[in-house]
Amino acid sequence: MTSVSIRDLSLKFGALEVLKSLSIDIEDGEFLVLLGPSGCGKSTLLNCIAGLLDISGGQIFIKGRNVTWEEPKDRGIGMVFQSYALYPQMTVKGNLSFGLKTARVPRDEIARKVARTAEVLQIEPLLDRKPSQLSGGQRQRVAIGRALVRDVDVFLFDEPLSNLDAKLRAELRVEIKRLHQKLRNTMIYVTHDQIEALTLADRIAVMRSGAIQQLDTPHEIYNRPVNLYVAGFMGSPGMNFISGEIDGGDSPAFRFAGQSIDLSTYPASAPIKSGPGIFGIRPEHIVSGDAASVEPYQATVEIDVVEPMGADTLVWAMLDGSEFRFRVDGQTGMRVGDHVRIGFDPARASVFDTATELRL
């Protein structure tokens, strides 16, 4: 059963088209992440679903009910904001019960629901404090509680972790995931952080200038990006791109600067045609040293820059005129100027048509 269904949703501010005829069906209990750079319309879409922005065209269904013209409170949604948006003059308890009081829920029921929510989120000791007396992580927990307490069908998260420091962000990320596993509510989560997207999502919608580029599982989006934009956006460090020519036919290959990469094992969606193309391979799919000798494609590169990152090390090199990064173990002894043997399997690569930027 679909929980949230968006049909041909569009939004215009005057002549500016912010959202272009979007359609998404979200299953009951699904965790959908809207991912994209700032200004791509992901938060706007979330505001439209919440009913905080009036849309220009299309329909929104929540739990099978057409809520296109409904007020936010009547849509069965709870929302968590980036800046927490806690009511500063109320205590934590006041913040949690505000929505229930507005809905004229009986007092003893409010007390029961607030107590249960506080227990789930482990914020019982904070109930009588003001938001200004809480840390960032505690504030965001209360903000989540405010959505939780109202027994809504759908949770909307608008970059909830962006204001927190890296360590807290990782902690709360796990907590949100745990919460989802426990509650099994439908959740729509907006973020520009791909790690959050990959770790949390059942499905990710990668957005760019008001349109969805790819809507799929994290695995598919990471391994089989539909176009050059998604391929470049997902992954950190980003995918290596090499421009060249594609040779179609019986033994397809990718040629650049006198080199040739055999594409016969590449899982193409259609028979490969000749023409200009871009070859993309993720830094983590490249092996170096002795391990490279078993890979279908091998080359020798000279190391340009070494970036140790603790657990692993990122190595920058030049591969026949193209900048080329690969990831090696953190304990590597590689130094600038060394010549190393690298290799990879073209079956794990992504090849794009230069003109359309679509995956082949």
Place this chain on the structure above:
Amino acid sequence: MADVQTLNTVAVGIDPVADRLSGPQGARPKRVLSRRNIFLYGTLIFVAAYYLVPLYVMIVTSLKGMPEIRLGNIFSPPVEITFEPWVKAWATACTGLNCDGLSRGFWNSVRITVPSVIFSIAVASVNGYALANWRFKGANTFFTILIVGAFIPYQVMIYPIVILLREIGLYGTLWGLVIVHSIFGMPILTLLFRNYFTSVPEELFKAARVDGAGFWAIYFKIMLPMALPIFVVAIILQITGIWNDFLFGVIYTKPDTYPMTVQLNNIVNSVQGVKEYNVNMAATILTGLVPLLVYFVSGKLFVRGIAAGAVKG
């Protein structure tokens, strides 16, 4: 790479003892009578004196009897302190036919100021809230018109308002003046509140809407408690503005309902009899006392409110 051997070599090259005993060390010494300080405090003292000397003259004069004033030494302190002028200014000074001093004007001013302040702030805060948070169609046009209203000279509107008040039967009454003050306070107050509410994070407003609060619930439960500093600013602006008003008071009221400022003018500018400087001074101080008190009591809150817009909550 930092090599231990290299570091050692460098450290030995410098004489560590001599380097530490000479040269600047610790807090930089401060001279009390520097040129900067003399200039700074000199200017401050001069400016303070510029404002305080007239006040001094007023207080001193109001405490003297008339014979002593006729000696002409306006800066000399009173030889014989008398509170007679104060009593006379408050209770028995004559303006026109009434001889009950400024007390009548004082109570008129209170009866004008209190409702004007409450009414204008109540309306303007809702205006500002609606303009900042509920982006209705034509909001910007409405706002522009309101702001332009703030720049139209009062003189242009005096006569039309006289006719307007006459037609609705409020000309010459206290309530007529209350309406006039509320209208003229509206542009600046609305601007004040709109700017304050714009600085409140929009997400707070969104959160309240998701929580099911409507226009008035958000105003009273979320926005109003957060806006206390700006309310204090508005109250101060309005009390001092309305209390000090002379123009509207003299035009839109009758002798019976004259506010304090108009009555003060009538006492000070009366042409019959001897000029009682001491009574005039006392009357003037009495009239200015209310705004002065408001500033003293709420000075800190005022500054905080003005600055509050710049600080994130």
